[in-house]
Amino acid sequence: MQIDQTLTAELLAKAKRKGASAADVVAVEGDSASVQVRLSAVDKLSKAQEKRLGLRVYLGRRSAGASTSDFSPAALDELVETTCALAQAVVEDPHAGLPEPAAMATDHPDLDLYDGQVLPMDRMIELARQTEQAALAVDPRLTNSEGAEFGTFGGRTLFANSHGFYGEFQSSSFACSVSPIAVQDGLMQRDYWYAVGRKFSALDSPEVVGREAGRRTVRRLGARKIATCRVPVVFDPEMAGSFLGNLCSAVNGYAIYKGASYLIGRLGDRIAPHMVTIYDDGRMPGGLGSKPFDGEGLATRKTVVVERGVLKSYLLDTYAARKLNLVSTGNASRSVGEAPSAGATNFYLAPGKIGPEEIIRSVKRGLYVTELIGFGINMVTGDYSRGAVGFWIENGELAYPVEEITIAGNLKDMWMGVEAIGNDLVFRGRIASPTVKIAEMTVAGE
Amino acid sequence: MADSLQSEKLSLERFGVTGREVQSVMGKVKVRDVDYADLYFEHTIAESVSMEESLVKRASKSISQGVGVRATAGEKTGYAYSDEITFAQLERAAGTARYIARSPAGQGAVPAIRAGHTTRDLYPVTVPATEVATREKVALLEKIDTLARAYDPRIKNVMASFSTEFKSVLIADSDGKLVGDVQPLSRLQVTCIAEEHGVRQMGTYGGGGRIEFGFFFEEGRWERYTKEAARQAVLNLHANDAPAGPMTVVLGSGWPGILLHEAIGHGLEADFNRKKTSAFTDRVGQGVASELCTIVDDGTLPFRRGSLNVDDEGTPTSRTVLIEKGVLRGYITDKLNARLMGIPLTGNGRRESFQCIPMPRMTNTFMLPGESSPDEIIRSVKRGLYAVAFGGGQVDITNGKFVFSASEAYLIEDGKVTAPVKGATLIGSGPDILKRVSMVGNDMRLDEGIGTCGKDGQSVPVGVGLPTIKVDEITVGGTQA
Numbered sequence: 001m002q003i004d005q006t007l008t009a010e011l012l013a014k015a016k017r018k019g020a021s022a023a024d025v026v027a028v029e030g031d032s033a034s035v036q037v038r039l040s041a042v043d044k045l046s047k048a049q050e051k052r053l054g055l056r057v058y059l060g061r062r063s064a065g066a067s068t069s070d071f072s073p074a075a076l077d078e079l080v081e082t083t084c085a086l087a088q089a090v091v092e093d094p095h096a097g098l099p100e101p102a103a104m105a106t107d108h109p110d111l112d113l114y115d116g117q118v119l120p121m122d123r124m125i126e127l128a129r130q131t132e133q134a135a136l137a138v139d140p141r142l143t144n145s146e147g148a149e150f151g152t153f154g155g156r157t158l159f160a161n162s163h164g165f166y167g168e169f170q171s172s173s174f175a176c177s178v179s180p181i182a183v184q185d186g187l188m189q190r191d192y193w194y195a196v197g198r199k200f201s202a203l204d205s206p207e208v209v210g211r212e213a214g215r216r217t218v219r220r221l222g223a224r225k226i227a228t229c230r231v232p233v234v235f236d237p238e239m240a241g242s243f244l245g246n247l248c249s250a251v252n253g254y255a256i257y258k259g260a261s262y263l264i265g266r267l268g269d270r271i272a273p274h275m276v277t278i279y280d281d282g283r284m285p286g287g288l289g290s291k292p293f294d295g296e297g298l299a300t301r302k303t304v305v306v307e308r309g310v311l312k313s314y315l316l317d318t319y320a321a322r323k324l325n326l327v328s329t330g331n332a333s334r335s336v337g338e339a340p341s342a343g344a345t346n347f348y349l350a351p352g353k354i355g356p357e358e359i360i361r362s363v364k365r366g367l368y369v370t371e372l373i374g375f376g377i378n379m380v381t382g383d384y385s386r387g388a389v390g391f392w393i394e395n396g397e398l399a400y401p402v403e404e405i406t407i408a409g410n411l412k413d414m415w416m417g418v419e420a421i422g423n424d425l426v427f428r429g430r431i432a433s434p435t436v437k438i439a440e441m442t443v444a445g446e
Numbered sequence: 447m448a449d450s451l452q453s454e455k456l457s458l459e460r461f462g463v464t465g466r467e468v469q470s471v472m473g474k475v476k477v478r479d480v481d482y483a484d485l486y487f488e489h490t491i492a493e494s495v496s497m498e499e500s501l502v503k504r505a506s507k508s509i510s511q512g513v514g515v516r517a518t519a520g521e522k523t524g525y526a527y528s529d530e531i532t533f534a535q536l537e538r539a540a541g542t543a544r545y546i547a548r549s550p551a552g553q554g555a556v557p558a559i560r561a562g563h564t565t566r567d568l569y570p571v572t573v574p575a576t577e578v579a580t581r582e583k584v585a586l587l588e589k590i591d592t593l594a595r596a597y598d599p600r601i602k603n604v605m606a607s608f609s610t611e612f613k614s615v616l617i618a619d620s621d622g623k624l625v626g627d628v629q630p631l632s633r634l635q636v637t638c639i640a641e642e643h644g645v646r647q648m649g650t651y652g653g654g655g656r657i658e659f660g661f662f663f664e665e666g667r668w669e670r671y672t673k674e675a676a677r678q679a680v681l682n683l684h685a686n687d688a689p690a691g692p693m694t695v696v697l698g699s700g701w702p703g704i705l706l707h708e709a710i711g712h713g714l715e716a717d718f719n720r721k722k723t724s725a726f727t728d729r730v731g732q733g734v735a736s737e738l739c740t741i742v743d744d745g746t747l748p749f750r751r752g753s754l755n756v757d758d759e760g761t762p763t764s765r766t767v768l769i770e771k772g773v774l775r776g777y778i779t780d781k782l783n784a785r786l787m788g789i790p791l792t793g794n795g796r797r798e799s800f801q802c803i804p805m806p807r808m809t810n811t812f813m814l815p816g817e818s819s820p821d822e823i824i825r826s827v828k829r830g831l832y833a834v835a836f837g838g839g840q841v842d843i844t845n846g847k848f849v850f851s852a853s854e855a856y857l858i859e860d861g862k863v864t865a866p867v868k869g870a871t872l873i874g875s876g877p878d879i880l881k882r883v884s885m886v887g888n889d890m891r892l893d894e895g896i897g898t899c900g901k902d903g904q905s906v907p908v909g910v911g912l913p914t915i916k917v918d919e920i921t922v923g924g925t926q927a
Contacts, residue, residue, distance in 0.1 A: 042546065044803060045524045045525065045545065048528065050528075052510075065506040065507075067510075068508070069510050090584060189844065189845055190845070228927050229927060258498055258603060258605060337508045373848075374838070374849035375837050375840070381645075404847050406870075406871050442923075
């Protein structure tokens with residue numbers, strides 16, 4: 001069955017006939033392909049065509065959702081039955097419901113999210129091979145590899161609701177990554193690098209990706225533990241992005257109304273120094289998190305989340321906004337088959353004026369963090385404790401690689417302690433940050 | 447008792463294809479240079495119901511169905527999948543999968559498909575939880591809310607969810623074998639938020655397995671999960687900052703077994719060892735733990751979350767000794783890696799869904815009990831940390847460094863458990879840490895059935911287990927330097 005407005009309209013009509021007072025439908029279809037090359041030989045090759053559809057119905061203030069990949073008329077009838085039955089089983093929720101009809105998006109801007117270029121498998125294999133070769137060529141100690149991968153996705157997202165809203169957009173992505181392994185004195189180190197974007201033509205070349213992966217891996221050789229101490233910590237842009245991601249979770253409207261965030265009740269308060277300004281921009285052209293309308297059909301927009309250190313806005317969909325007596329920020333995130341929620345679009349920390357080298361130079365003794373592992377973050381309290389990999393900074397220089405250490409603190413203090421922000425903001429995902437320096441954290445080691 | 451459900455498991459008709467069609471597709475995949483091929487059919491019904499702020503207001507259900515076609519040639523794997531199971535789609539997928547072998551298209555000779563026998567059923571379920579009325583699940587979540595709030599007035603919010611799935615799989619391979627399984631899986635999770643004088647804290651607990659809905663009402667399970675979540679939340683209100691630096695750590699029994707999963711389990715998955723990217727590469731026969739440690743991976747434990755009758759390549763699961771009295775004995779394998787490495791097939795080839803290529807994965811990984819009593823172990827520690835509840839963990843396979851994060855821990859002072867401390871991440875080196883195990887308790891316990899393991903973007907349910915153990919030194923990542 002064709003996936004189009006006729007299909008969504010039919011489904012909404014069926015839901016209405018079964019007694020739904022309101023409903024919405026989201027459908028996605030797409031083609032994906034990926035290749036993995038290891039030590040120049042093809043390791044894995046995978047290809048798929050997928051489609052899926054999700055229905056949410058409201059019986060007054062009761063609601064439920066269901067999804068299926070079977071689009072036959074019988075299966076769709078069953079989907080409507082199932083969803084209505086589920087909605088009857090749950091309790092009334094005074095805040096449940098579609099957005100107000102007047103709130104629906106009226107403009108559907110083309111955000112330049114789609115590249116129709118189809119790469120043949122052989123071309124993808126070649127690109128992955130070149131990436132890995134470029135990585136391993138960096139240094140003779142790079143003798144093994146977890147492999148290089150090249151993947152593509154192209155597809156379409158449709159959304160319709162019983163207010164009569166209908167919207168659809170196409171999107172694509174191209175991703176290239178490699179994870180080389182270096183060996184020295186019988187000990188191995190691994191790192192990786194990647195490029196991802198909506199346009200094939202705008203993607204970093206295999207050589208650029210490979211060289212960076214090789215550089216990042218070799219420099220980890222000879223890593224050691226350090227003594228437990230309290231020192232300044234500099235996050236490289238990737239890890240600063242992870243730190244920013246923690247804030248992104250803490251300002252999510254769902255975490256806020258549930259009381260599961262350390263930032264509840266803090267709107268209007270200073271949570272960071274003046275240099276910190278954070279945006280969520282759903283309409284950045286070509287952005288990996290961009291979309292013309294959100295998961296409820298509201299217009300996406302640019303929201304100032306933190307302005308010069310002051311918390312200005314949470315990320316909200318209609319439901320979280322009603323719970324908090326606020327207004328949706330157009331951040332409804334609606335993936336097929338999952339309960340609706342709020343989510344970031346393109347969430348970023350505005351860049352500062354100084355280069356990352358200058359930030360490192362400002363540290364007499366401290367830690368430069370290039371990788372974090374584990375899940376040691378308590379969002380309710382902000383307590384933070386994670387495994388770290390990076391470099392010891394001595395007199396403003398990266399002195400030697402370190403590993404098997406942890407860094408610990410509290411997210412509240414970490415954000416208040418931001419001392420410098422780099423000028424090196426690059427979007428490699430939906431959450432992006434330049435280099436960030438934090439005044440002091442506890443480093444646990446020997 | 448389970449006949450009604452298990453009898454359906456070999457029915458290709460259920461997926462709308464015939465044995466002849468499968469054999470024809472198999473012939474198209476297993477062309478000249480293809481060593482092995484398989485077709486993986488899957489049908490999954492999943493339901494989830496959740497509660498927050500005393501309202502059970504969310505329910506969702508999903509049905510997914512699809513087929514994955516795989517061909518392997520030497521070290522290469524070709525894979526294609528489709529959520530439409532038709533002969534035309536299967537033929538298309540076969541074309542993609544065999545592309546890997548670079549052989550001319552054709553019709554390879556493959557044996558006729560014949561049904562394999564499953565001699566056991568580790569999780570006989572008469573009525574899957576997906577068939578239980580949603581209202582009963584709603585009622586359970588409401589009881590949890592009442593009980594948690596009654597536990598302590600400082601409990602300010604309770605979030606609970608019940609999720610269940612019922613997966614039917616059918617695997618046809620190029621040896622002509624056809625194996626099926628039906629796999630129920632349920633989980634009940636409770637999170638409580640406590641508040642006092644402006645301080646807020648959280649506690650989480652839960653359990654489940656390949657069981658019927660009634661499981662949660664037996665042996666006071668749902669009540670126990672609820673009280674545990676509430677107790678942790680309240681306890682942590684008064685926790686002090688955790689220490690920073692190396693110290694003796696006593697791990698409690700059960701879920702702290704996540705140590706084994708991260709520190710050694712992943713490193714013993716055959717794919718990393720074939721590629722020589724694991725810190726455990728070429729170390730079979732060597733001492734990697736203290737003599738007190740014997741560690742197994744066992745996919746055959748009845749009703750457990752990590753168990754399977756057959757893995758996702760149709761191989762019966764087994765009990766594999768990973769470490770015996772400190773000596774590394776072997777790896778866990780899937781078909782590809784067992785063949786390439788010339789080592790035994792252990793039935794650990796798992797995949798998240800028809801969208802994924804199988805890989806060697808753990809099932810239930812645990813340490814066998816030792817001789818010491820838990821009290822004796824605590825008494826032997828002058829100053830240390832006693833960690834009894836954990837969140838997740840992660841490992842870097844290549845350098846062996848791993849972390850796991852405590853969510854409930856206490857100081858041990860002069861052989862006694864004293865003040866609670868806040869959660870902290872523990873970090874160590876996989877090939878090294880178990881050499882520092884100096885006491886192993888007689889109280890081995892498996893976890894409650896909540897674990898999910900992620901690898902290469904694929905999530906699969908797993909179990910872990912541990913007796914109380916003493917680790918002489920591990921770095922604790924607190925804030926008190």
